[in-house]
Amino acid sequence: MRRADQSPAWAALQAQAAARPVRLREAFAAEAERAARWTFEAAGLRVDLSKNLVDEAAAALLLQLAQDCEVLTQRDAMLGGAPINNTEGRAVLHTALRAPKGAATPFNGEVHAALDAMLGYAEEARAGGFTDVVHIGIGGSDLGPAMAVQALAADLPAGLRLHFVSNVDGQELAGVLPGLDPLRTLFVVASKTFTTQETLANAQAAKAWFLAAGGQEVARHFVATSSNATAARAFGIERVFGFWDWVGGRYSLWSVIGLPLAIAIGAAAFRQLLAGAHAMDRHFAEAQPARNVPLQLGLLDVWNRNILGFGSRSIAPYHQGLRRLPAYLQQLEMESNGKGVDREGRPLGYATSPVIWGEAGTNGQHAYFQMLHQGTEPVPVEFLLVRHPRYARAPQGELAERLADQHCKLLANALAQAQALMEGKTEAEALGERPPTANPDLSAEALARHRSFPGNRPSTLILMDRLDAFHLGALIALYEHRVFVSGAVWGINSFDQWxxxxxxxxxxxxxxxxxxxxxxxxxxxxxxxxxxxxxxxx
CATH class of the missing domain: 1.10.1390 (Phosphoglucose isomerase, C-terminal domain)
Structure with a gap:
């Protein structure tokens, strides 16, 4: 298989970017259908790429690059269970974890036996009188469940609290334990090997606290998600939910690692999460390249990183429930694609993963958006917007009216930021303004230079009707597949982490x-x- 720099389209893309740079103001003025042309839909998500610095010529060359790098062949190999993780000799089958029962996917029977057992226990735990669930894990065993529980907080039953402990720094665990009743607390220990240093240290400390505080039934109050049942039982855990070596940590939310999420939202909602992800899997597998959303996003990432030279991407979820999404995506993308050699171990002569960072809106506007608008280095921004909010308990009366108004303000802020990044403000436009806070001794011309914005800064809009389990599943799967696409173009193994x-x-x-x-x-x-x-x- 070719890698990116071995394709004729690679040099053609560089020449295209140099000869015909896209100016967004001009592009929208000249192309009446630009927004419609660059808006895509898949699995309940609406993705608008029209504010990116791309045109038809670049899009055609990017599709040619994908063809030359055999991205779709690599996709089919992954979905079929081929050992595409070549450095560890493993298949990559997170998509099999969300395929419906009876589907012609690898390990379908085993997957659903494990899923049914895990969800059965989740319902048992929800009815078991526990008020608190403490999940102990790190990396993929923590970031996915923690992010998803926050995102779906509206589905949590009253009286149940979820806590996530990952850091070996004892201050994290020590901050959680004092508020717990040991007789009504469940600890979930997540470690594939049951040897992870940080997780085992926290689990041992939690067990010591539990026994010292009067707890007696370790087997009832501690469960494990691990492939090493022997080590878990030596710890005192009898209920162990196992999984397979083809489940990578950062892709493990769909497996038994999702147990704390299943306890939080219930079995039916967890199955909806899997259904949303599976819907995106089918779209990725079946949609034509020109309208295939993960493919288009992955190719756009290559365009931004390698052709336009953007070194980072900011994630701006305008939904408080998605405030941990940037941290989750940091691992998904940077651990997957932060590689310096190709699949054969040959050094790469081009950049791979960008730096992923961000903050929930509107908080981020008051932190780093100054740099996004007027800094010296453009940063592509990804705005995530949810049309209808969901609350654990529906607000009533004046509160309902006020929260509805606040949601409109939230959405308006997001759209305004994307518009401002695109349009900017010229010095001539700024010259006609005199804000009351401006220094009266500063010349109008100097002030205009301070208040002008270059604009033409790219952004993407990802929209969904509501943040529920189905849409969250689709969103996560979308990100997984786009990371796969860019890694396939770069010719790297996106599934190890040496x-x-x-x-x-x-x-x-x-x-x-x-x-x-x-x-x-x-x-x-x-x-x-x-x-x-x-x-x-x-």
């Missing part, structure tokens, strides 16, 4: 040194810091 291994190994070597103070063989900086920290700790 970059996290070295730090883990060095940590294991350093831990004994914190006890004995031996700094032999360490670099001077690490040795000095370790010695200082030991002295301070004592």
């Amino acid at each position: 970059g996290v291994e070295l730090g883990k190994a060095l940590c294991s070597e350093l831990l004994p040194r914190f006890r004995d103070g031996d700094v032999t063989g360490l670099d001077a900086s690490t040795a000095a810091a370790l010695q200082w920290l030991r002295q301070s700790a004592s």
